[in-house]
Every structure is written in C-alpha cells, then in structure tokens.
Amino acid sequence: MxxxxxxxxxxxxxxxxxxxxxxxxxxxxxxxxxxxxxxGHTGSGKSTFIQHLNVLLKPxxxxxxIDGIDINDKSTKVKSIRQKVxxxxxxxxxxxxxxxxxxxxxxxxxxxxxGDAEIKKRVKDALTMVGLDYDxxxxxxxxxxxxxQMRRVAIAGxxxxxxxxxxxxxxxxxLDPRGRDDILxxxxxxxxxEKITVILVSHSMEDIAKxxxxxxxxxxxxxxxxxxxxxxxxxVDLLENIGLAVPQVTYLMRKLKEIDPLIDQNIYTVQxxxxxxIRMMRRRKDA
Amino acid sequence: xxxxxxxxxxxxxxxxHEGAETVAxxxxxxxxxxxxxxxxxGHNGSGKSTLSKLINxILFPTSGDIWVAGINTKDHSRIWDIRQSxxxxxxxxxxxxxxxxxxxxxxxxxxxxxxDPKEIRKRVDEALKTVEMxxxxxxxxxxxxxxxxxxxxxxxxxxxxxxxxxxxxxxxxLDPAGRKEVIETIKRLNREENITILHITHYxxxxxxxxxxxxMDEGKIAMEGTPREVLCQxxxxxxxxxxxxxxxxxxxxxxxxxxxxxxxxxxxxEMVDRLCQ
Amino acid sequence: MLKDVTIGQxxxxxxxxxxxxxxxxxxxxxxxxxxxxxxxxxxxxxxxFALLMGIxxxxxxxxxxxxxxxxxxxxxxxxxxxxxxxxxxxxxxFEIWRLTITEEGLEIAAFMALRLIFLxxxxxxxxxxxxxxxxxxxxxxxxxxxxGVKKYAHELAMMMTIALRFIPTLMEETDRIMKAQKARGADxxxxxxxxxxxNLIPILVPLFVSxxxxxxxxxxxxxxxxxxxxxxxxxxxELKYNKRDVYAYFVILGMMVAIFATRWL
Numbered sequence: 001m002x003x004x005x006x007x008x009x010x011x012x013x014x015x016x017x018x019x020x021x022x023x024x025x026x027x028x029x030x031x032x033x034x035x036x037x038x039x040g041h042t043g044s045g046k047s048t049f050i051q052h053l054n055v056l057l058k059p060x061x062x063x064x065x066i067d068g069i070d071i072n073d074k075s076t077k078v079k080s081i082r083q084k085v086x087x088x089x090x091x092x093x094x095x096x097x098x099x100x101x102x103x104x105x106x107x108x109x110x111x112x113x114x115g116d117a118e119i120k121k122r123v124k125d126a127l128t129m130v131g132l133d134y135d136x137x138x139x140x141x142x143x144x145x146x147x148x149q150m151r152r153v154a155i156a157g158x159x160x161x162x163x164x165x166x167x168x169x170x171x172x173x174x175l176d177p178r179g180r181d182d183i184l185x186x187x188x189x190x191x192x193x194e195k196i197t198v199i200l201v202s203h204s205m206e207d208i209a210k211x212x213x214x215x216x217x218x219x220x221x222x223x224x225x226x227x228x229x230x231x232x233x234x235x236v237d238l239l240e241n242i243g244l245a246v247p248q249v250t251y252l253m254r255k256l257k258e259i260d261p262l263i264d265q266n267i268y269t270v271q272x273x274x275x276x277x278i279r280m281m282r283r284r285k286d287a
Numbered sequence: 288x289x290x291x292x293x294x295x296x297x298x299x300x301x302x303x304h305e306g307a308e309t310v311a312x313x314x315x316x317x318x319x320x321x322x323x324x325x326x327x328x329g330h331n332g333s334g335k336s337t338l339s340k341l342i343n344x345i346l347f348p349t350s351g352d353i354w355v356a357g358i359n360t361k362d363h364s365r366i367w368d369i370r371q372s373x374x375x376x377x378x379x380x381x382x383x384x385x386x387x388x389x390x391x392x393x394x395x396x397x398x399x400x401x402x403d404p405k406e407i408r409k410r411v412d413e414a415l416k417t418v419e420m421x422x423x424x425x426x427x428x429x430x431x432x433x434x435x436x437x438x439x440x441x442x443x444x445x446x447x448x449x450x451x452x453x454x455x456x457x458x459x460x461l462d463p464a465g466r467k468e469v470i471e472t473i474k475r476l477n478r479e480e481n482i483t484i485l486h487i488t489h490y491x492x493x494x495x496x497x498x499x500x501x502x503m504d505e506g507k508i509a510m511e512g513t514p515r516e517v518l519c520q521x522x523x524x525x526x527x528x529x530x531x532x533x534x535x536x537x538x539x540x541x542x543x544x545x546x547x548x549x550x551x552x553x554x555x556x557e558m559v560d561r562l563c564q
Numbered sequence: 565m566l567k568d569v570t571i572g573q574x575x576x577x578x579x580x581x582x583x584x585x586x587x588x589x590x591x592x593x594x595x596x597x598x599x600x601x602x603x604x605x606x607x608x609x610x611x612x613f614a615l616l617m618g619i620x621x622x623x624x625x626x627x628x629x630x631x632x633x634x635x636x637x638x639x640x641x642x643x644x645x646x647x648x649x650x651x652x653x654x655x656x657x658f659e660i661w662r663l664t665i666t667e668e669g670l671e672i673a674a675f676m677a678l679r680l681i682f683l684x685x686x687x688x689x690x691x692x693x694x695x696x697x698x699x700x701x702x703x704x705x706x707x708x709x710x711x712g713v714k715k716y717a718h719e720l721a722m723m724m725t726i727a728l729r730f731i732p733t734l735m736e737e738t739d740r741i742m743k744a745q746k747a748r749g750a751d752x753x754x755x756x757x758x759x760x761x762x763n764l765i766p767i768l769v770p771l772f773v774s775x776x777x778x779x780x781x782x783x784x785x786x787x788x789x790x791x792x793x794x795x796x797x798x799x800x801x802e803l804k805y806n807k808r809d810v811y812a813y814f815v816i817l818g819m820m821v822a823i824f825a826t827r828w829l
Contacts, residue, residue, distance in 0.1 A: 041462060041463070041464055042432065042433075042462045042464070042465075051743065054747050056743050056746060056747060079749055079751075082746070082747060082748075082749050083749065086747075087744075087747040089740060089743065089744045089747070092744065094737075094740075094741065094744075094770055094773075094774055095741055095744040095745060095748075095766075095770050096770065097765065097766045097769035097770050097773075107745075107748055107750070107766065108748040108749050111748060111749030111750055111751065112749055143773065146331070146332065147331055148331070157748060158747070158748065161748065161749065173459075173460065174378075174459045174460055175331075176330045176331045176489045177330075177489060177528060177529055177530040178330055178528040179331070181528070203462050203463050206533060243464060244463075245463065247533060248492075248532060248533040248534050248555060249533050249534070249537060251555050252534060252537070252555045252558055252559065255555060255556075255559045256559060256562065259559070259563055270533055270536050270537050270540065273537050274537060274540050274541055274544070277537075277541060277546070277562065278541070278544060278546070280562075281546055340784075343788050345784055345787060345788060367790050367792070370787075370788055370789070370790050371790055374788070374789070375785070375788040375789075377781065377784075377785055379778075379781060381733050381778070382777075382778045382781035382782050382785065383781065383782065383785035384729065385725065385726065385729060385782065385785075385786060386725060386729060387696060387697050387725060387728045387729045388697055390800065391697065391800060391801075394799075394800035395786075395789060395791075396789040396790060397798075397800075398797055398798050398799055398800060399789060399790040399791045399792065399797060400790055401796040401797060401798050402798055403798065404798055404799060404800060404801075404802055407798065407799075407800045408800060411800060427732075428729065429732040429733060429736075443789065444789070447789070447790070
C-alpha cells in the first residue's frame with residue numbers, strides 16, 4: 001500500500017491572530033511495505049502530518065493518495081481509510097475504557113461492523129501478535145495491568161482492525177528499557193511477517209537506527225531529508241542544526257576518522273562500529 | 288562527611304487487594320553523603336519510586352528505619368522538616384503543578400511553610416533565575432514545554448531551600464531537548480549549590496557523571512558503585528535488561544573479540560583515547 | 565457553543581476597572597445584584613443601564629463582546645418571559661387562542677427579561693475585567709471576612725485554582741482521546757440521542773480515569789511540598805486596597821443609592 005503526499009500544507013486557525021503554519025508544502029512517496037522512521041523535534045509538524053494520513057485532520061492545501069485513492073475526496077469513506085491506516089497515539093493506554101481486555105480490543109473491529117466470529121478471531125490474533133496470552137488476559141480489566149501490558153493491549157486494539165499501514169507516535173515513551181525493547185520487537189516482527197508499512201515516530205536515534213529502512217526528517221513543517229539511515233546520519237551538521245542528534249557511535253566514528261582517514265564514518269549501529277574498529281586494529285597491526 | 292540520607296534494613300510491604308501482600312522494598316541499606324549525586328536505575332516495579340516516597344515521608348517503612356538530615360521519618364512531629372529538606376520532583380510535569388501562573392507555582396512551597404511575603408518574593412525570583420526561567424514568571428504552565436515545566440517544578444522545590452532533591456524519573460516524558468535542559472539544571476544545582484541529588488531514571492547515559500549509581504531490582508539493591516564500576520558489569524546489566532550507553536556496549540563487544548583496553552568506557556572521548564593509545 | 569459563554573472569560577486591557585482590587589469588583593457585583601432586585605419601575609432600569617454603559621466604556625471592552633454573553637442565555641430568558649406573560653393573573657389585554665395575556669403579565673415579563681439581561685451583563689463585566697487568579701484571591705479574601713464561612717475560604721479558593729489550572733490540560737486530553745477513538749473507527753457524529761450518548765462512553769471513561777490519576781498524583785505532589793491546608797499559610801501576592809479602590813467605592817455606593825432611589829420616582 002503506497003502513500004503519496006502531494007504539496008500538503010496545514011495551517012492552524014487560519015485567518016486568526018493565532019495562525020500558524022504546521023505543514024508547509026510537503027511532498028513524498030512512501031513505498032508499500034517499507035519501514036519508515038519519522039524524526040524531528042517537538043513542534044516540527046510530525047503529529048500534524050501523521051494525523052492527516054488518518055483523516056483526523058484535513059489538508060489546508062494539497063492531497064494525499066493511499067493506493068491511488070484521494071483520502072479527502074468526498075466519495076472516499078473515512079471509515080475505510082481509518083481501517084487501512086492504523087494510528088497508535090502517544091500513551092495509547094490512556095484510551096482504554098472497557099471492562100475487559102477482550103471488549104476493549106474488539107472496539108475497533110466492532111466499529112467496522114464485522115461479525116462476532118470474525119471479531120473474536122481478530123481480537124485473539126491481535127493480542128497474540130503483541131505477545132500477550134489471550135486466554136489469560138482476555139477477561140482481565142485493562143486497568144489492573146502493568147504499564148507495559150496496557151500499552152500492548154492498546155496497540156492490539158489498533159492491530160485488530162487489520163491495518164495495512166501502521167503509524168506509531170512514540171510508542172515507547174515512558175516505558176523502561178525492557179518494555180521498550182518488547183514493543184519495538186513486536187513492531188519489527190509485524191513488519192517482517194505481515195509485510196505492513198510502518199511509520200515509527202521516535203526521539204531515540206538509537207532505536208530508529210536499529211529498526212528502520214528509511215528516515216524522514218521533519219523541521220519547521222517541512223521534510224528536510226528522506227533517505228536511508230546511512231545517508232541521513234552522515235549529515236551530522238544539518239541534523240544538529242535542527243536540534244537533532246546522531247547515535248553515539250556515529251560521533252565516535254567521526255572522531256576516529258580524524259585520526260585514521262581510512263575509517264568509514266557512515267556508521268550508526270554498535271555492530272557496524274565493532275566491525276569497523278576491528279578492521280582498523282588489523283590495519284594497524286599489519287602496518 | 289555529614290550524612291544526608293540513611294536507610295537501615297528498610298522494608299516496605301503493601302497490601303494490593305484482599306490480603307495479597309507485595310514486597311516493594313526488601314531489606315535495603317545505604318547512605319548518601321551531603322552534596323553527592325546519586326543515580327538510581329531500575330525497571331518499573333523495581334521499587335525505585337517507592338524508595339523516593341519513603342525518603343519524603345509520603346510512605347513509611349514497614350520495617351527498618353530511614354533518616355533524612357538526621358531526622359527519623361517515623362517521627363511524625365517533624366514530617367514538615369523532612370519534606371522541606373528533601374524536596375521531590377515527579378515524572379509527569381502536568382500533574383505536579385498547582386498554580387495558574389509560573390511565579391505563583393514557585394511560591395506554593397514557601398507559602399505552605401508560612402514564610403513572609405517579602406522573603407517569598409526574593410526566593411521566587413532567585414529560584415527562577417537559577418533554573419533560567421526568570422522571563423517566564425507571568426506565563427501559564429500550559430504555555431510551557433515539558434522541559435520548562437520540569438524546571439519550574441525544580442524551582443518550586445528550590446524556593447523551599449532544601450538540602451536534597453529527589454527526582455523520580457523527571458525526564459521520562461520529555462523529548463531529547465527537554466531531557467537535556469533538566470539534566471543540565473540538576474547537574475548545575477549539585478555542582479554550584481551543593482544540593483544533594485538523587486536522580487531516578489531509566490536512562491543510564493543521564494547518570495554516567497554521577498558520584499554513585501544504585502541499581503534496584505525486585506526491591507533490592509542489585510548493584511552499587513561508581514558509574515565505572517557499575518558499567519564494567521555489562522553482562523549483569525544485560526541480565527537485568529537495563530540499558531547500557533552505546534559506547535559502553537561497543538567497548539564490551541570489542542573486549543569479547545579480545546581487543547583489550549580495560550572496562551567501563553563511558554564517553555566518546557574516552558573511547559578515542561583508549562583506541563589510540 | 566462553549567466559545568459564546570463570556571462569564572468566566574477574561575478580556576485583558578489596562579483600564580481603571582481592570583486595575584481595581586478584585587474584592588472591590590466582587591463587592592460591587594454583589595451590591596449591584598441586590599440593587600437590581602429592588603428596582604420596581606422603568607427609571608430604575610434606566611439608571612442601571614447608565615451605570616453599565618459607564619463601566620463598559622471605562623473598561624475598554626467592546627460592547628459586542630459583552631453582549632455575546634447574552635446570546636448563550638436567550639433560551640432561559642425566553643422561557644422566563646413566556647411563563648410570566650401567560651401565567652400572571654390580572655386585567656386581560658390580548659387573547660391568543662386559549663391563552664390570555666394580561667397587562668400585569670406584560671409588565672412583569674418585560675421587567676424579568678431586563679433583570680436577567682442586566683444580571684448577566686453586570687456579572688460578565690466583572691469576570692471580563694478580572695483575571696481568574698485575581699478573582700480566586702478576591703473570593704478567598706472576601707469569604708475570610710464572613711464568620712462561619714471563614715474556615716472554608718482557603719479550601720474553596722484552592723479548588724478553584726486547581727480547576728483553572730487543569731481546564732486547559734483536560735481540554736487537550738479530551739481532544740487527544742477523541743482523536744484516538746476516531747482512529748479506531750468510533751463514530752461520534754451520527755445516530756439518535758441515546759446512540760450519541762452511548763458513543764461518548766469511550767471518551768468519558770478514559771477522561772475520568774485520567775482525571776482521577778492526575779488528582780492522585782497532584783495530591784501527593786502537594787503534600788510533598790508541605791501543603792497542609794490554609795492554616796498558617798502566607799501568600800506571595802497579598803491583596804492590598806489602593807487609593808483607586810477608595811474612589812471606586814464612593815462612586816459605586818453613590819450609584820447604588822441612585823438606583824435604589826428610583827423607587828420613589
């Protein structure tokens with residue numbers, strides 16, 4: 001399912017003294033089945049952008065096509081877009097409301113008007129996908145779960161709608177390292193197995209570097225860079241200028257390059273850095 | 288050195304529902320000297336939040352004793368002295384601000400202590416200056432960013448003239464810019480005002496400069512020592528599924544490849560130095 | 565909808581009225597309401613009108629802005645007028661179908677409508693010229709001087725402050741929850757009244773849960789900062805009467821007497 005964004009702009013409170021441009025003429029194509037990381041500091045327009053993909057906000061100007069369909073066209077059913085594009089908000093556990101986990105996860109599928117058997121199956125699948133034991137958890141109240149579990153139930157609530165595009169706004173915010181790794185692994189696994197398109201909004205360059213295939217960098221309502229992690233993290237100065245950082249190992253490799261010019265500085269994971277340093281040590285030994 | 292906080296065999300057990308008891312803190316002993324910067328690391332549910340509430344006399348130990356600035360927290364008559372000398376900053380910036388205006392927010396603590404209005408004014412202005420938020424004194428809290436809100440919360444504590452500040456995951460809900468603001472502020476307070484800091488966090492990289500790190504697991508102290516001593520034990524940290532800064536992890540994995548340059552590399556500069564020796 | 569209610573909204577300008585001590589304005593509003601109920605003829609309303617116009621001009625708030633406050637109350641005013649129009653016994657004037665309108669009814673209905681409009685306008689002027697913080701302080705200080713209520717004055721003011729502090733936070737939260745549920749296919753706009761009420765459950769439940777969580781955390785944070793009620797508590801900004809308040813009290817009292825005196829016209 002490809003997403004095509006054409007000259008999209010969004011202006012809040014247009015015409016009032018509080019007018020502010022949140023998105024400024026952005027265009028991009030997101031390929032079907034890709035794993036995109038969306039980065040940018042607070043207020044760069046990330047939230048406004050992802051809410052457009054789910055028709056929660058309408059463009060002031062421009063168009064968005066999902067699989068060739070203009071999602072803001074009058075003839076397009078909003079519900080069908082929201083089924084295709086699953087959106088997981090920040091702190092999604094704050095939207096849980098039902099008496100039991102099963103009922104809460106079923107909320108989305110019910111809104112789609114599916115049959116009981118299908119709903120039950122989807123709830124079970126979704127809870128299994130996020131690594132929870134369906135039989136053990138289905139009758140529990142979502143409010144008696146741990147923070148990490150609540151978040152997984154909330155994500156399952158979106159997955160149960162079987163979206164082909166999944167957008168997650170800082171899904172690991174406020175979790176401990178264990179909870180964070182669990183959630184990121186679930187997302188990676190989903191992307192790998194179900195081939196769904198994933199857009200992951202995150203502040204953690206390390207997490208982004210570890211998981212995504214392409215990075216979209218937003219600043220001041222515009223897309224500054226949209227490229228592979230390698231090409232994005234090589235632009236350290238640009239990233240720092242717009243209030244972002246690169247992974248710690250990238251800084252290390254840049255420092256090392258000043259000493260050993262043969263070093264490849266376009267490195268952003270621990271694994272890559274390790275291999276490069278071993279190469280460097282070998283070169284030294286040989287010399 | 289003067290002891291700021293002392294825990295002696297502290298246990299805390301609470302009743303979840305109908306008789307089911309949960310042990311949150313289990314036989315914990317440690318002490319903190321005046322002016323120290325302590326990092327407390329641990330998972331959710333490891334007991335680190337309970338620990339902070341015990342220090343502030345919001346909770347009381349079910350066994351053992353805690354002294355804060357020499358006062359036993361069980362001494363109910365001096366509870367306000369304890370809370371005044373050991374201030375707390377919480378995780379959610381929105382849920383700890385009381386007033387509708389920044390300067391009134393900072394004044395809240397001193398007002399509760401019954402301090403003279405003139406003195407409050409002085410303290411509020413000083414505290415706001417210390418956290419570099421002076422020009423925001425007439426703003427409303429909801430007009431501020433997360434990092435700014437946390438700095439206001441810190442100013443609110445400073446205005447009470449505490450000896451020690453306990454920060455319970457103050458950066459968990461902030462973006463990287465906000466995290467940096469808060470960390471820099473508390474480091475400065477420790478350095479310049481000699482305020483004892485207990486910084487509770489998930490992020491190991493926030494406490495690599497601490498004097499000491501305490502790692503909590505299942506209500507017990509799992510590890511304790513200088514950042515270097517703790518980060519030398521990468522294997523143990525991984526078993527506890529805690530984070531290790533990328534650099535430390537890299538050094539550790541290189542060590543496994545038998546490239547030896549000692550353990551506990553904490554910063555990029557250190558790594559460069561050791562690699563180029 | 566919510567935007568039309570002007571009571572409780574603040575319109576900042578730096579007028580004489582804005583600078584008055586909140587207590588002056590609260591006491592004045594109180595006296596003004598009493599005076600309104602003593603009016604028994606048209607001249608009284610004329611005097612009240614002159615007073616309102618005068619204050620509005622001094623406050624530099626656009627008249628249209630104040631009148632917006634009445635818009636939200638049209639329905640209540642209309643019902644009051646209709647009830648008085650048809651239910652007052654007396655000399656019949658018109659007859660519509662089986663309902664009789666009396667002369668007395670006409671008069672009472674007109675007075676009632678005027679009284680309500682004057683009441684709402686007068687109170688909105690107070691809230692428009694007084695920031696919520698000042699208003700809360702004013703209420704606290706005013707209540708403190710009433711024996712019996714004194715001990716609740718601080719609690720009440722603290723409740724108001726916290727409410728004011730959390731309104732923007734909870735509004736944002738509501739917006740976020742609504743969007744999150746819409747993203748899960750929730751339909752908030754269609755259906756009959758019962759259906760619509762049901763549709764609100766997925767929004768109200770999380771909102772209440774979050775409000776309770778916030779209250780809980782706030783209470784702990786307040787305790788940790790040595791909050792123990794109003795006893796022995798001092799304030800950063802103590803309210804102090806100014807010279808201009810003295811002038812205002814004289815002017816106000818004069819005008820109140822004038823309104824009251826219209827009874828003998």
